Amino acid sequence: MSKNNGLEKEEFENNSQACPMTSVMNVIGGKWKVIILYHLRDSILRFGELRKRIPKITQKMLTQQLRELESDGLVTRTVYPEVPPRVEYQSTPLSDELRPIIDMLCDWGQKQQDYIRSVDE
Amino acid sequence: MSKNNGLEKEEFENNSQACPMTSVMNVIGGKWKVIILYHLRDSILRFGELRKRIPKITQKMLTQQLRELESDGLVTRTVYPEVPPRVEYQSTPLSDELRPIIDMLCDWGQKQQDYIRSVDE
DNA sequence: TCAAGTAAGCACAAATTTGTAAGCTAGTTC
DNA sequence: GAACTAGCTTACAAATTTGTGCTTACTTGA
Numbered sequence: 001m002s003k004n005n006g007l008e009k010e011e012f013e014n015n016s017q018a019c020p021m022t023s024v025m026n027v028i029g030g031k032w033k034v035i036i037l038y039h040l041r042d043s044i045l046r047f048g049e050l051r052k053r054i055p056k057i058t059q060k061m062l063t064q065q066l067r068e069l070e071s072d073g074l075v076t077r078t079v080y081p082e083v084p085p086r087v088e089y090q091s092t093p094l095s096d097e098l099r100p101i102i103d104m105l106c107d108w109g110q111k112q113q114d115y116i117r118s119v120d121e
Numbered sequence: 122m123s124k125n126n127g128l129e130k131e132e133f134e135n136n137s138q139a140c141p142m143t144s145v146m147n148v149i150g151g152k153w154k155v156i157i158l159y160h161l162r163d164s165i166l167r168f169g170e171l172r173k174r175i176p177k178i179t180q181k182m183l184t185q186q187l188r189e190l191e192s193d194g195l196v197t198r199t200v201y202p203e204v205p206p207r208v209e210y211q212s213t214p215l216s217d218e219l220r221p222i223i224d225m226l227c228d229w230g231q232k233q234q235d236y237i238r239s240v241d242e
Numbered sequence: 243t244c245a246a247g248t249a250a251g252c253a254c255a256a257a258t259t260t261g262t263a264a265g266c267t268a269g270t271t272c
Numbered sequence: 273g274a275a276c277t278a279g280c281t282t283a284c285a286a287a288t289t290t291g292t293g294c295t296t297a298c299t300t301g302a
Contacts, residue, residue: 019156020226020227020228020230020231020234021155021156021159021223021226021227021230022152022156023230023233023234023237024155024226024227024229024230024233025150025152025155027233029146029150029151029152030150030289030290031143031146031150031289031290032290034142034145034146035140035142035143038142046248046249047248047249047250048247048248048249058290058291058292059249059250060250060251060252060290060291060292061289061290061291063249063250063251064290072233072236072237073233073236073237073240079249082248083247083248083297083298083299083300084246084247084248084249084297084298084299084300085247085248085249085250085297085298086248086249087248087249087250094232094233094236097229097232098229100225101222101225101226101229102142104221104222104225105141105142105145105222106141106142106145107141108145108218108219108222109141109142109144109145110141111215111218112144112145112148112193112194112215113141113144115193115194115215116144116193116194119194151259151260152259152260153260167278167279168278168279168280169278169279179260179261179262180279180280181260181261181262181280181281181282182259182260182261184279184280184281185260200279203269203278204267204268204269204270204277204278205267205268205269205270205276205277205278205279206267206268206277206278206279206280207278207279208278208279208280
C-alpha cells in the first residue's frame with residue numbers, strides 16, 4: 001500500500017491492519033479515488049478520457065491517484081509504446097468486488113442529498 | 122452539509138450535487154467518520170465510550186467529527202443535563218442504511234489487506 | 243520552423259485536515 | 273476550598289492533501 005511504504009512494520013500494524021476500515025479508507029479515501037473507480041467500473045479508459053469524464057481533476061492528481069490505485073491492486077495500467085503515448089487503465093478483480101459497494105454508496109448518496117435539501121429547505 | 126455552509130449555491134451544485142460520490146465522500150470521508158459509524162452500528166454510546174473504543178482519536182477530532190455527522194443527519198446527539206455531563210450518540214435511520222455498506226467495506230478491507238501482504242511478502 | 247497531441251515529471255504554493263495543549267463549566271466529594 | 277468529573281472549546285502548530293505552472297519526449301502535419 002503506497003501510503004505505508006516508509007513505515008516500520010510495527011507502525012503499519014497499528015494503523016491499517018488493526019482496523020479494516022482504516023485500511024479501506026487508506027485505499028479509497030481522498031477526493032478522487034472512488035470517482036475514478038466509478039468511471040472505470042465498466043470501461044477501459046485512457047488517461048485523457050478519464051480527464052474528460054472528471055473535468056475538475058488536475059493532471060497531476062489524476063496521475064497520482066491512478067498510480068496509487070495501481071500499487072494497491074485496484075487498477076491495471078497498460079502502456080502502449082506509441083507516439084503520441086497511449087496508456088489505458090482498467091479495473092481489476094479486486095476492484096470489481098468493490099463495484100456493488102460503490103453502486104450502493106451512490107444510491108445512498110442520493111438519499112443523503114435529499115436529506116440535506118430537506119434540512120436546508 | 123457542514124462542508125458547504127459557506128458556499129454559493131452554484132458552487133454547491135457543481136461540487137456535491139452533480140456527483141453523488143463526491144457528496145458521499147464529503148460525508149463519510151476523512152480519517153474517522155466511518156470508524157465512528159462502525160462503532161455506533163449497534164450501540165448507543167457516550168462520548169467517553171467512543172474514545173475508549175477508538176483509542177487514537179483525540180478529543181477534539183471526536184467532538185468535531187461527531188458534530189459534522191450530526192449536522193449531516195447520521196447521528197443524533199442527546200445531552201442529559203446532569204453533572205458531570207452525559208452525552209449519548211446514536212445512529213439514525215439514514216446511517217442505518219449505511220450499515221450493510223460499511224459491513225461490506227469491512228469485508229473487502231480484509232481481502233485488500235491480504236492482497237497487500239501477498240505483494241509485500 | 244513551429245504548433246498540436248499525449249502522458250507524465252518537477253518545484254513550489256495553497257488549502258485542508260489533524261494534532262497539541264491549555265482552559266472552561268458546575269456540581270460533587272474529600 | 274482543592275480536586276475531580278465529562279464533555280467541550282479555543283488558539284495555535286504540524287502534517288497531509290491538493291493545486292499551479294512550467295518542462296520533457298517524440299512524431300505528424302502545416
